[in-house]
Amino acid sequence: MKGKKLLPLLLAGIVAGSILVATNTTAERVIAQTPMEAATEYYDAYIARDAEGMMFYSKDINYLDEKSREEGYVKDFKTNPTTGYEIVGSKQINSNEVEISVIEKYAGQGYEQSPPLPYKVFKSDNGWKVLVEPLEINTATGEVTKGTPIHQRKYTDN
Template sequence: MKTKTLLSVLLGGIVASAILVSSTTTAERSIAQTPMEAAEGYFDAIIAKDKEGMMFYAKDTNYLDEKSREEGYREDLKTNPTSSYEIVGSKQINSNEFELSVILNYSGEGYKHTPPLPYKVFKSENSWKVLVEPLEINTLTGDVKKGMPIYKWQYTDS
């Protein structure tokens, strides 16, 4: 009889813990009600090295599917340690779209920060999302232009 009671208490504790963890995770990633909530959620996720948060708050045209996107984010978070960001400009295009200029600061050696990078934030169904598009950054001049999606890159042996 004591074994059944102990087992019931343990199972109850496990279920309660699972519910608590689930509700805590959901609370951290609430649906973005404004463009700035989406932007802050996305860039805060980059700093926290939280690929799931990045995927939640953004649509990324660099990747063909969610699996390659997740793998790409995992690698990028290892090699590009972003320490902070600054939103230096915002402009409303229409009721469903905003443009942002964002500077990313890095904690690694060498390249310390980006020039202002263009991002769009758009209304997607019932929330806002950051549109991440491929960019080409000239680190010498600070020029930024539209780049090629990662899935189209071709590597050659030279």
């Protein structure tokens, strides 16, 4: 009788253990082997609101350190209307750098998508990474220009 009760309990433990292993395995990051893989992984993490994934697949010059970067991403998730993206162009600069153009899709901001945004993807010691630089978008004209890094912005009270 004890053997019949022990078997279902043992099976339940095995199933639970395998689910735990599968969950932990899928959370591991894979080093991007191509520029497009890095860009896709970065933007998928961005849309999923996965700060760790974004940090893994990019270098962001808006922040001075990883702590402020993660805090900035988490804060951005609360106000960011980005719901999708489309990589609309790529241009090989050299064997270690590719320029891509990305259209971000938005919800609830009065405009549906960004103009094509320029990003660089570069080869690092840890595979390919997206270089995130500050950009300013004029929503009236669609003009995209270089912006000021978040850590250098000065805010004043008027």
